[in-house]
Amino acid sequence: xxxxxxxxxxxxxxxxxxxxxxxxxxxxxxxxxxxxxxxxxxxxxxxxxxxxxxxxxxxxxxxxxxxxxxxxxxxxxxxxxxxxxxxxxxxxxxxxxxxxxxxxxxxxxxxxxxxxxxxxxxxxxxxxxxxxxxxxxxxxxxxxxxxxxxxxxxxxxxxxxxxxxxxxxxxxxxxxxxxxxxxxxxxxxxxxxxxxxxxxxxxxxxxxxxxxxxxxxxxxxxxxxxxxxxxxxxxxxxxxxxxxxxxxxxxxxxxxxxxxxxxxxxxxxxxxxxxxxxxxxxxxxxxxxxxxxxxxxxxxxxxxxxxxxxxxxxxxxxxxxxxxxxxxxxxxxxxxxxxxxxxxxxxxxxxxxxxxxxxxxxxxxxxxxxxxxxxxxxxxxxxxxxxxxxxxxxxxxxxxxxxxxxxxxxxxxx
Numbered sequence: 378x379x380x381x382x383x384x385x386x387x388x389x390x391x392x393x394x395x396x397x398x399x400x401x402x403x404x405x406x407x408x409x410x411x412x413x414x415x416x417x418x419x420x421x422x423x424x425x426x427x428x429x430x431x432x433x434x435x436x437x438x439x440x441x442x443x444x445x446x447x448x449x450x451x452x453x454x455x456x457x458x459x460x461x462x463x464x465x466x467x468x469x470x471x472x473x474x475x476x477x478x479x480x481x482x483x484x485x486x487x488x489x490x491x492x493x494x495x496x497x498x499x500x501x502x503x504x505x506x507x508x509x510x511x512x513x514x515x516x517x518x519x520x521x522x523x524x525x526x527x528x529x530x531x532x533x534x535x536x537x538x539x540x541x542x543x544x545x546x547x548x549x550x551x552x553x554x555x556x557x558x559x560x561x562x563x564x565x566x567x568x569x570x571x572x573x574x575x576x577x578x579x580x581x582x583x584x585x586x587x588x589x590x591x592x593x594x595x596x597x598x599x600x601x602x603x604x605x606x607x608x609x610x611x612x613x614x615x616x617x618x619x620x621x622x623x624x625x626x627x628x629x630x631x632x633x634x635x636x637x638x639x640x641x642x643x644x645x646x647x648x649x650x651x652x653x654x655x656x657x658x659x660x661x662x663x664x665x666x667x668x669x670x671x672x673x674x675x676x677x678x679x680x681x682x683x684x685x686x687x688x689x690x691x692x693x694x695x696x697x698x699x700x701x702x703x704x705x706x707x708x709x710x711x712x713x714x715x716x717x718x719x720x721x722x723x724x725x726x727x728x729x730x731x732x733x734x735x736x737x738x739x740x741x742x743x744x745x746x747x748x749x750x751x752x753x754x755x756x757x758x759x760x761x762x763x764x765x766x767x768x769x770x771x772x773x774x775x776x777x778x779x780x781x782x783x784x785x786x787x788x789x790x791x
Contacts, residue, residue, distance in 0.1 A: 380729040380789045381675065381685045381719065384440070385711065386433065387693030389737030389750035389767060393701045401695075401704040401740070402751070402766040409716035410753065413730060414763040417755035420775025421767070422783060423747075424736050430747045434609065436735035437635050437688075439780035442618050442790065450609025455526040456637055457630030458518050462614070467533035467570065470609045470631075471517065471525040472541065473498065473602035479582050482555045487541070488523040489602035491698075495650035497590050498522070501602055504588055509580045513573055517605075520630045521648050527607055529574070534567040534612070536560065540578060541606035555604070574607070581605040599654065614638055622683035626674040628667060632688045641686065644674045656694075657703060664691040664707055668714040675722060684789055688735075689715070696738025704740060725757030731787050732765070752778060754787050 390400040423429070424436035425445060434450045455468035462468060473493055475485040493501075498519040505517045514530045540556045558574045560567035582604050585591060591601035617639045625636035625643045636643040649666060651659045671687045678685060689711060695704035719730055734750035751770035763769060775786065784790045 378675075378679050378685065378728050379683050380731070380787070381687065381723065382784075382789065383687045383689070383715070383719075383730065383732045384437070384735050385692050385708070385732065386688065386690045386735055387696045387738030387745070388708070388734035389739075389748055390696065390701070390704070391737070391739040391741060391746070391748065393740050395701050395740075396705070400767050401701050401708060403768065405705045405708040405712070407708065407712040407716070407765060409712045409720045410732065410765040411763065412720055413716065413732070413755040414753050414765040414769075415760050416725065417730075417753060417758055418775045419763060419765065419770045419773025420752045420754070420778055421749040421770045421773070422733060422752050422778040422780060423749050424734075424780040426779055427749075428747050430745050431736050432609070432745070433735050434631055434635070436780060437632070438615070438617065440735070440783055441620065441639060442781055442784055443615075444781075446615045449611060449615045450631070451526070451607075452611035452614055453634035453638060454520070454609070454630045455518070455528050455634065456614065457632070457634030458520060458526050460516055460518050460526060460528050462528065464613050465532040467529040467535055467574075467610055467612050469527040469539065469607035471527040472606040473501065473523045473525065474541075474604045474606045475600040475602065476555055476582070476604045479555075479579060484553055484555060484606075486600050487606060490600035491523060491656050491694075492599050492654045493523050493602050494652055494654075496652075497594075497602070498525070500590055501585060501588060504584050505581060505605075508584045509577060511573060511576060511580075515577065522651060523602070524630070525605075526630065527577075527605065529570075529577075532566070533573075534560070534564060534570045535610045536562050536564070536567045537571045537574065537610065539606075539608035539610055541608040555606075558607070574610075578605055578607070620684070620686075623686055624674060624678045624682040624684075625686045625688075626671040627686070627688050628670070629688070629690050632690075636686065642678075642682065644670075646670050660691045660694055661707075661710075664689070664710060665714075667691070668711060671715055672718045675718075679722075687715070693738050696740050697743055699740050699743045701740040719755075723755065727757075729757075729787065729789075730755040731783070731789070733783070749777070752783070756787075
């Protein structure tokens with residue numbers, strides 16, 4: 378193995394008053410990341426380009442050297458599940474969400490409080506698939522938590538908007554209101570497609586709102602998962618650069634779908650099921666499993682692959698929830714486990730390591746931002762004391778990088 382790329386999802390942050398105007402990465406105890414930094418270089422990266430607020434799919438596509446491609450999210454999410462796709466199938470990333478009513482149209486929570494258990498999501502998905510009748514067949518596939526993939530089978534257009542344009546081509550567009558999907562051209566198929574999707578969305582509320590699971594959630598003081606939000610619709614697999622000499626350790630549908638589409642040998646595991654409403658207990662369980670699994674993948678493929686792509690998701694969630702202390706704790710856990718392993722696994726000048734993020738998710742914003750993210754490049758250089766955080770990264774010798782330049786900059790494209 379020549380190199381390892383670790384993407385810590387949403388790791389980048391901004392100074393936070395709860396942390397005395399420091400970031401979670403600044404205050405976290407990270408001796409192993411700092412060791413790697415002290416024997417390498419630091420820099421900072423705009424995952425797509427300056428001023429652009431990226432979704433995760435846009436960042437990953439860019440970091441792996443591709444041009445920014447629209448309509449990838451749904452296709453990649455669906456390809457990360459067992460749904461079989463053919464060209465013309467319209468695939469969306471979907472969320473179970475909470476709204477007040479179709480008439481009111483107010484989005485109460487885009488993720489139904491993030492408390493939807495695995496069994497609840499599976500039962501609600503079953504109700505959607507069984508009870509909604511349309512002119513075209515569809516499949517709703519629940520994935521992890523509030524997330525899902527929605528696929529309409531047949532010859533559809535993807536030149537329509539979703540109803541969840543939270544990040545629209547690099548800009549935050551949260552409106553708090555549900556939208557109708559609308560055609561983006563005057564083609565008959567685009568109008569037909571929009572009509573079919575809107576019919577599904579309306580019927581999803583009718584099926585879900587008074588479902589016994591949601592009535593029980595209301596009795597418990599939880600938000601009902603009574604509506605579906607969709608974004609990133611696409612009808613064909615994105616044309617991505619191929620990375621046949623890479624392996625991937627991925628467990629979220631997006632990253633699994635991306636890795637498969639980019640030609641990597643992909644290893645994944647079943648995420649721990651959310652059984653109760655303690656979301657963070659589930660996240661910590663998932664984080665522990667992810668770090669252990671990533672270490673296993675690296676050991677297994679040390680002599681079989683040239684490069685490895687590791688993606689750790691959990692650190693993004695405290696950013697969205699405005700919880701800097703939880704983000705700090707997760708970073709410390711990754712350092713204690715995965716980064717400690719890398720420190721021993723990667724001898725100087727033999728296996729190089731890049732640690733960065735796909736985007737910033739500042740806790741005080743509770744959303745992705747256009748801020749650059751820190752980059753650590755361990756290359757076995759002469760030791761010099763360095764700390765891995767956003768402030769130090771701005772002073773690093775790697776300088777400023779756009780996402781598409783990263784792998785070339787560190788020599789992982791050879």
